[in-house]
Amino acid sequence: MNDQASKLRILKKTQFQPLKVSNSVRVIAVTSGKGGVGKTNLAVNLSIVLQKMGKNVLLIDADLGLANVDLITGITPRFNLFHVLNSQKSINDIILEGPAGIKIIPGASGLYSLANLSENEINCLIKAFSNIDMSIDIIVIDTGAGISKNVINLVRASREVIVITTPEYTALTDAYAVIKLVHEYVEKIHLVVNKADNYKVAEATAQKLINTSSKFLNTTIYYLGFILEDKTIFQANMEQVPFYLKFPNSLSSKCLLNIGRKLLESELDSSTENQTVGSWLKKLLSFMLR
Ligand SMILES: Nc1ncnc2c1ncn2[C@@H]1O[C@H](COP(=O)(O)OP(=O)(O)O)[C@@H](O)[C@H]1O
Ligand SMILES: [Mg+2]
Numbered sequence: 001m002n003d004q005a006s007k008l009r010i011l012k013k014t015q016f017q018p019l020k021v022s023n024s025v026r027v028i029a030v031t032s033g034k035g036g037v038g039k040t041n042l043a044v045n046l047s048i049v050l051q052k053m054g055k056n057v058l059l060i061d062a063d064l065g066l067a068n069v070d071l072i073t074g075i076t077p078r079f080n081l082f083h084v085l086n087s088q089k090s091i092n093d094i095i096l097e098g099p100a101g102i103k104i105i106p107g108a109s110g111l112y113s114l115a116n117l118s119e120n121e122i123n124c125l126i127k128a129f130s131n132i133d134m135s136i137d138i139i140v141i142d143t144g145a146g147i148s149k150n151v152i153n154l155v156r157a158s159r160e161v162i163v164i165t166t167p168e169y170t171a172l173t174d175a176y177a178v179i180k181l182v183h184e185y186v187e188k189i190h191l192v193v194n195k196a197d198n199y200k201v202a203e204a205t206a207q208k209l210i211n212t213s214s215k216f217l218n219t220t221i222y223y224l225g226f227i228l229e230d231k232t233i234f235q236a237n238m239e240q241v242p243f244y245l246k247f248p249n250s251l252s253s254k255c256l257l258n259i260g261r262k263l264l265e266s267e268l269d270s271s272t273e274n275q276t277v278g279s280w281l282k283k284l285l286s287f288m289l290r
Contacts, residue, residue: 032174034146045253057140062143080094084124139277147174225258
């Protein structure tokens with residue numbers, strides 16, 4: 001029998017157990033067209049801000065890049081999803097307690113090769129995610145950059161995405177390319193402009209993307225805000241402390257706080273079905289097995 005087809009059958013059969021405490025989560029993927037625009041910094045620090053605002057946040061590190069979550073937070077994970085797949089560890093063993101109490105699933109870049117997993121491994125992963133033993137309100141996924149099939153699938157499986165760009169022309173056109181590929185799948189596309197010299201530059205940048213997406217894709221982009229170009233972010237990265245914790249009063253931390261507030265104000269339409277960790281993973285697998 002066709003291998004992909006039999007994996008799809010497994011998916012159809014699998015019933016997901018709701019998470020133990022809260023069973024509906026907001027799944028938000030952070031992505032960009034171009035690398036090095038600030039995804040990991042935004043994913044880590046936004047997770048911290050949301051946690052401080054009273055939400056239970058799980059950060060999934062699915063960025064294959066160099067400066068990934070462990071480097072920015074100074075956390076050295078010993079185990080990752082591969083140990084779960086090998087049955088050496090349970091999912092709850094690999095989830096780390098991060099800064100400000102956020103939870104982190106490290107080294108989840110393995111999610112990109114889901115389609116290559118065996119049926120057994122797929123079952124194992126689905127069970128693992130259904131067994132997450134803690135209450136989670138928001139999942140933030142730090143994805144890789146670019147328009148590779150893997151990253152796009154990860155974004156398409158999420159109900160919400162934050163696209164991050166800098167004012168630079170190439171970053172902007174690459175961001176538009178990502179929006180073009182995901183807009184028919186995700187319910188809400190948020191935008192953050194990073195490394196802006198001032199708010200006017202950020203707003204002009206955002207407006208370009210908003211107008212183009214509206215005109216050519218008939219898609220609404222929600223502008224969440226901007227983060228200024230700020231040397232303290234680089235400094236915080238060097239010291240492996242999230243910038244929001246290292247320099248809470250910096251201008252970039254204030255920018256981030258605004259982004260967090262705006263994100264919490266913008267709830268999705270509750271008339272559509274809620275997303276759970278299980279339904280998100282199932283959707284991801286169904287995209288990957290196509
Ligand atoms: N607002 C900012 N101002 C100055 N430097 C920044 C800013 N945001 C990110 N950086 C720097 O840009 C580089 C890339 O950031 P990172 O978050 O790793 O991006 P990505 O995950 O998209 O590759 C890092 O060196 C980081 O310190
Ligand atoms: Mg990164």
